[in-house]
Amino acid sequence: MSDLGLFFAILGAALAALVAGAGSAKGVGMAGQAAAGVVTDQPDMFGRVLILQLLPGTQGIYGLLIAFVAMNNLGIIGGQPANISLLKGLAYLGACLPMAIVGYISAINQAKAAVASIALVSKRPDQFGKSMLFPAMVETYAIFALLISILAISGVGAIQ
Amino acid sequence: MPEEYIYAVARVRGKEQKLLAAPVMDSLVSAPGVTEALRILADHGWGDGEGTDIDGMLADEREKTWSFIAELVPDMSVFDVFLYANDYHNLKAAVKESARMESRDSVFIRGKETTVDPELIRRAVKDRDFGALPEEMQEIARDAMDAILHTGDGQLSDIMIDRAALIRIAEAGKAADNEILRMYAELTVASADIKTAIRACLMKKDKAFLEKALAPCDSLDIPALAQAAAESVDALYETLERTVYADAISEIRKSPSAFERWCDNLLMDKIRPEIHHPFTIGPLAAYILARDNEIKCVRMILSGKVNDLSVESIRERVRETYV
Numbered sequence: 001m002s003d004l005g006l007f008f009a010i011l012g013a014a015l016a017a018l019v020a021g022a023g024s025a026k027g028v029g030m031a032g033q034a035a036a037g038v039v040t041d042q043p044d045m046f047g048r049v050l051i052l053q054l055l056p057g058t059q060g061i062y063g064l065l066i067a068f069v070a071m072n073n074l075g076i077i078g079g080q081p082a083n084i085s086l087l088k089g090l091a092y093l094g095a096c097l098p099m100a101i102v103g104y105i106s107a108i109n110q111a112k113a114a115v116a117s118i119a120l121v122s123k124r125p126d127q128f129g130k131s132m133l134f135p136a137m138v139e140t141y142a143i144f145a146l147l148i149s150i151l152a153i154s155g156v157g158a159i160q
Numbered sequence: 161m162p163e164e165y166i167y168a169v170a171r172v173r174g175k176e177q178k179l180l181a182a183p184v185m186d187s188l189v190s191a192p193g194v195t196e197a198l199r200i201l202a203d204h205g206w207g208d209g210e211g212t213d214i215d216g217m218l219a220d221e222r223e224k225t226w227s228f229i230a231e232l233v234p235d236m237s238v239f240d241v242f243l244y245a246n247d248y249h250n251l252k253a254a255v256k257e258s259a260r261m262e263s264r265d266s267v268f269i270r271g272k273e274t275t276v277d278p279e280l281i282r283r284a285v286k287d288r289d290f291g292a293l294p295e296e297m298q299e300i301a302r303d304a305m306d307a308i309l310h311t312g313d314g315q316l317s318d319i320m321i322d323r324a325a326l327i328r329i330a331e332a333g334k335a336a337d338n339e340i341l342r343m344y345a346e347l348t349v350a351s352a353d354i355k356t357a358i359r360a361c362l363m364k365k366d367k368a369f370l371e372k373a374l375a376p377c378d379s380l381d382i383p384a385l386a387q388a389a390a391e392s393v394d395a396l397y398e399t400l401e402r403t404v405y406a407d408a409i410s411e412i413r414k415s416p417s418a419f420e421r422w423c424d425n426l427l428m429d430k431i432r433p434e435i436h437h438p439f440t441i442g443p444l445a446a447y448i449l450a451r452d453n454e455i456k457c458v459r460m461i462l463s464g465k466v467n468d469l470s471v472e473s474i475r476e477r478v479r480e481t482y483v
Contacts (some may be wrong), residue, residue, distance in 0.1 A: 030166055034438065037170020115166055115438045119173045 005089030006074065006081055012096030013070035016149065020063025020103025027056025027111030034115040038122040048128050049118050055135045056111040059103040062146040066099040069150060073157040088159055095152030102145035110138035168232035169443045175228065176435065176447065179483045180204060180454050188458070189475050194465035201458065214462050218455050219271075225451040226272035229444060236272075238441060241332040241341050242448060243275045245348075248325030250278040251301055254285040255317050259308040300324035319373050326352055326375035340445040343430055349377040351423040354405060355416060357389040361396050365389075379404055417477065424453055424479045432482060450482030457481070 035049035068077070070092055075082040084092075113135035120131045180188075184204065191197040202209030207217035230236055246269040257264045268278040276294055281301075284292040290302045304317040326349045333345020353374045360370050370386035380403055388399035397409050411422040427449060434446035457478050464474035 033166040034170040037167040038174060040171055041174035112438070115170075116436075119170060119438050122170065122173050123177060 005084040005086040008086070008089035009070065009074050009084060009092035010076065012093035012100075013067040013074070013076075015093075015100040016063045016070070016096040016103070017067035018063075019100035020066075020107065021060040023104035023107030024057050024060030024063075027059070027107040027114070028053060030108075030111040031056055031114040031118065034118040038118055042122060045122060045125065048121050048125065052114045052118050052121065052132065052135065055114050055132075055139070056107045058139060059107040059110075059142050062142055063099055063103050066096055066146065066149045066153065070096055070153050073153060088156060091156040091159065092153065095149055095156050097149075098145040098152070099149040102141055106138050106142040106145070110135045110142075113138055165233075165439060165441050165444065169438055169440075171228075171232055172443050172447045176450075176483055178205065179450055180458070180481065181483050182481045185457060185461075185478055185481055188461045189471055189478060191465065194462055197462060197465050206458070214459075214466075218459055221451070221455050221458075222273060223271055225448060229448060230272060233441075233444065237275075238336070238338075238341070239445065239448060240275050241329055241336060241345050242445075242452075243273055244328045244332060245325055246274045247276045247281070247297070248321050248328070250274065250276070250281050251285070251297060251304070252318050252321045254278075254282045255301070255304050255308055255321070256314050257282065258285045259305065259312075259314070259317075296328055297324075322352070322356075323373060323375045326377075330375060330377055338441050338445060340431055340434060340442045340449075344427065344445070344449065346377060346379055347423060347427055347430075349375050350379050350405065351419070353377060353380055353382065353385065354400065354408070354412070355419065357385050357396060358393075358412060358416070358419075361389040361393055421477065421479055424456070428453060428480045428482055435483070446482065453479055453482065 031053040035053045038045050038049050071077050073082075074084070074092070117131035117134050121128050124131075184200070188197050188200055191200060198207065198214075199209050201207060201217075206221060207214075229239065233239070250268050253264050253267045268282070270278055276297070280292060281297075284290055285301060285305065288305070290298045290305075293301055300321055304320045307320060308314060308317040329345050330349045333342045333349075336342050336345070356373050357370065360373060365373075367386050367390035370389050371383075374382050374386055376382055381399075384399050385396070388395040397412075400406060400409055400412070408419055408422050411418040431442075431446040431449055434443045437443055460477045461474055464477070
């Protein structure tokens with residue numbers, strides 16, 4: 001049973017990195033296509049659109065962070081996996097899910113906002129500051145999920 | 161997949177900035193003469209400002225549009241709905257050319273603006289090898305050829321081919337998975353039907369003729385339209401009053417060209433929201449239509465300037481712009 005607990009805990013860490021990372025990969029790719037389209041005709045826009053392209057990439061970083069924290073708590077990074085109960089393993093899985101799910105959804109939606117903002121910047125380069133805010137708003141929810149996942153992992157780690 | 165067109169839409173966003181906006185159109189209309197108008201156009205990348213070949217300049221602009229879109233879209237067949245009218249125009253020309261044994265080389269539309277090579281159409285019609293044509297064109301090509309050979313009436317064959325073209329456009333519109341393409345097809349067929357009904361009504365054509373000439377479409381009750389057009393102009397207006405084209409009646413009463421302008425403006429109004437859509441093929445379709453509208457306007461303005469029409473008279477004909 002203790003192996004099963006560790007399995008679920010690692011599954012949680014893997015999902016946080018995998019699902020949020022997949023969302024970011026897709027999001028950065030979408031924004032990259034829009035950025036390339038703008039730079040084709042307006043090469044001087046490269047710097048501005050690059051920043052907008054990178055915005056949906058943060059969810060992947062948050063997912064990676066959660067996976068690291070969870071694996072550190074589990075002793076996997078140190079090479080000495082902890083012996084944890086099934087319940088604790090499931091609790092780790094649950095703790096990682098906010099980052100995995102919200103990370104994916106927010107990355108895709110942030111990418112859509114970034115694509116729209118890239119179009120805005122291509123037509124109105126003077127509106128770059130405002131155009132950054134629209135996709136940045138979506139980031140709020142990824143940060144909420146990151147916060148909850150970190151707090152939850154810390155709480156689960158404290159369970160004896 | 162809407163994401164398929166993200167790059168293409170971003171490229172279109174850049175090109176939209178180079179479209180001739182309303183103030184530019186206004187300055188073209190207000191230009192004292194064709195030389196000044198051509199100079200304004202040259203400043204916006206149209207032609208060399210010399211004006212030796214206006215038709216060539218406009219053809220170049222059309223070619224630029226389609227070359228640009230071809231760069232962006234791997235499968236251009238999604239835009240066939242815009243090109244079928246040109247294919248069927250070529251079929252009409254080929255049928256008349258073959259029946260009258262005279263070369264009409266200059267009337268054929270060539271380049272990227274057709275889905276079928278005009279030379280293939282010419283050869284197929286000349287050799288009566290209709291099987292060489294796309295399946296949808298075979299029957300109508302055969303029937304139109306028979307009609308012109310038996311009656312000698314080029315207008316009859318034109319009407320038959322025009323109807324076939326409209327049916328093809330309507331089918332392509334229904335099969336399209338984009339609202340802009342569907343709306344374009346519906347509006348094209350409906351406006352053509354209304355124009356045909358009015359012309360036929362004024363020429364006192366009977367209901368049987370109208371039923372042969374009008375193509376089915378969703379926004380018009382074609383049997384009712386044919387019946388009304390066979391009766392009187394007033395009956396026709398009453399029938400149109402009950403359709404979504406009721407607002408067009410005042411324009412129809414003015415002239416066919418006023419109605420055409422109303423249709424073009426309606427199309428621009430409907431596609432304008434695409435300026436803000438970052439995904440889907442809609443902005444690309446809207447850009448093609450906007451360029452087409454722009455070229456049509458420039459043609460009208462230059463033709464007005466060449467023929468010394470007044471500024472007011474030219475302004476009445478100019479359409480609304482996309483940007």
